[in-house]
Amino acid sequence: MTPRFRRRSLVVAAAVIGLLAGTATTATSAQAATGCRVAYTVGAQWPGGFTGDVAVTNLGDAINGWKLTWTFPAAGQSVGQSWGADVVASGGAVTATNASWNASIATGGTVSFGFNGSWSGSNPVPASFTLNGVACTGGTSTPPAPSARDTVAAMQPGWNLGNTLDAIPDETSWGNPLTSRALLHKVRSEGYRSIRIPVTWADHLGAAPNHTIDATWLARVKQVVDMALSEDLHVLINLxxxxxxxxxxxxTDATVLDRYTAVWTQLSSTFRDYPAELVFESINEPDFTGVTDEQKYRLLNTLNTRFVQLVRATGGHNATRVLVLPTLWTNAEQPRLDALNATFTALNDPYLAATVHFYGWWPFSVNIAGGVRYNADVRADLNGTFDRVKASFLDRGIPVIVGEWALLNWDHNRPGVIERGEFLKFIEEFNHRARTTGVTTMVWDAGQFLNRTTLTWRDQVVADMMKAGWTTRSATASSDQIYLPKAGAIPAKSLTLNLNGTTFQGLYQNGGALAASDYTVSGDTLTLTAAALTRLAGDRAHGVNATVEARFSAGTAWPISIISSDQPTQSATTGTTTSTTVPTQFKGDQLQTMEAVYADGSPAGPADWTTYKQFWEHFQPDYTANVIILKEAFFAEVDDGPVTLTFHFWSGASTTYRISRSGTTVTGAPV
Incomplete structure (x- = not known):
C-alpha cells in the first residue's frame, strides 16, 4: 500500500537484531535452518504521529510466506496506513503479513515495509520481534524435530488411498482412476489430516544386484506424495x-534382504529432505512361508531393524523421521505385540511408532457363522484390541497407528453383506475407543466409501458417523429398520436406544419434526405409535416407505427405515453346481443369512464347523432378478444327496428350501 504522506522531522533510529527459529512453508524444509535480523527505525516523528520503517533480513534457509509480530511498549502507540505489508494492530499487539509480491525471502535476502503510526506520551522502540511465531535473537538454528507422539497425533484421522498405487501392476489396474489433486483436496476438506499411500514396488524393480526402481513409477509416487503434502496432509508410504x-x-530366497535393502535405500535417498509430515512404514501385513511363528518373529525383527538402520543412515530429515513398524500380519494378538515390543526395546529409537490393522470380529466382518449383528462378541473383540495396544505400546510411550480399519466385506459392490445399522454401531464404538485410547486411525478405502469419480460419499450416513466419532459419541439403536406388514392393522413398534451419554431430542422426517404424539420415549425405549407408522407407511408398497431420523444432543442422527413386507416365497429350480438360483419373491424383505444342513443336521458345504454359510462367497441375493444365487464355491464342498437350506430375512421371516445334488446336477424346491 502506498503511504498517503510522509513528513520529515526528528529521526529516532534503533536496530533490533533477531533470530528466526520458525517453520518454513516449502514442502521439503519443515526443519530447515532459520534465522533473521530485524531493523526497526522511526524514520520521522511529529506530535502524535510517526513513520515506522522495518527491514527483515533472512539469515537461514529460504522461506515462503512470513508474519512479523511485536508489541508496542507504551500505551497509545498504534499503526495506521502501511505499505509493503499488511500491518494491523489489536491493542498494542501488531502483526505484519507479507504482500503477494514479497512472500519469498531467499537466504541473505531482505524485505522492507513501512507504516504510519500514532503515539501519545512516548514512542519507544519495541523490545522484541517474532517471525512466523518464533522469537528473533540474532543467528541461525534448526528447530527440534516433532516427537513421534506429536507427529502421529497430528495424523488423526487418516484415510487410505487403497487399491491404487498398490494395485498390480499399475495405478488403475484395480478399477480406480488416476489419483488427482482434486481427490486429495476432497479428502482434506472432509477433515482427514493424513493419507496412507500403499505402494507395491514388485513390478517396478530392475534386476539384481541394484534392483533399481523404475524412474517413471518413482516419479509418479513422488508426484502423489507432493500433491498430498501440498494439501496439508501428513503422508505415510510403505512396501x-x-x-x-x-x-x-x-x-528361503536369499535375495529378499538385498532387494528389501535396495528399495528402502532408494526411497530414503529420494525423500531424504522431505518434511516430518512424511512418514515411512517398513512393510504391510508381513508374513513368511514355511516357518514357525517364533521364526517369523525373528525374520520380521531382522527386516524392521534393517529398515530403521538404513533409513537413519541416510541422514537429513531421515535422522528423525517417524518410522512405523508392523507386528506380524499387522495383527493385534498379544504374542504379535510382545514380539514387536522386543524390537522397540532393542532399537531404542525415540522416533518410532507401532502399527496394527483392525477389521473387527471375523464372523461379523464377512457375515459367516451367524455373525449378522454388532453383538457382545464383536464388542469384546474390539475393546480387547484397544486394551492390548494401549498396555503394550501407548503405556510405554510408543504411539500407535491403526493403519487400516473397516469391515472386510463392507463394499458397494457386495450390498447386503453387512447390514448398515449394524455397521454404524461398529463405526461408533471403534472411533470412540480410538479417541479415548489415543490411537491414530486410517480407514481403508479402496473406493467403497468415497466415490473417486464423483468425489461424493457412497453412503453419507456412514461418512457422517465416522466424522462424528472424531470428536464425540453418537447414539445408536437396536436397529435402523422397522418392518411393517403389507396388509392388516399396523401395530406400534419399539426400538431400544443406546444413548452413549447423549439425550434424545426428537424424531424428524425430511428436516421437519414429527409431532410429540407420534412417539414416546421411556428410559431407553423409543416407541412409534400405530397411527404414526400407518401414516409413514403410506400406500404400503413393498420396500422402504419412509425414512425418519432420531436426533440427539450430540453426535450424528440415527436413521430409521420404515419398510413394508410380506412373507418371502420361493419356487422350484433346476441347475448345476456352477449355476443354480433359487427363485425368490422377496416382497420387500432383505436376506440376512443362509443355513445349510444335511439330513442328519450336520453342517453342509464350506466352513463345515457352522451351519451358517458366508454371505456373497457362498450365496448372494439378486433383488432385481428375484433370485438367490447359490455359488460354485458352495457346491464345491457339498456332498451328493439332499441339503436343507434355511434363509433368514431381516424382518424375522424365514423360508425352508431343500436342494439335492447328483454329480453336477442340482434340483430344489420349497419345503
Missing amino acids: HHDSWRWINTYP
Missing part, C-alpha cells in the same frame, strides 16, 4: 503387496 509378492519367501 505394500510386496509382502506376499516376494518378501514372504525370506529367508
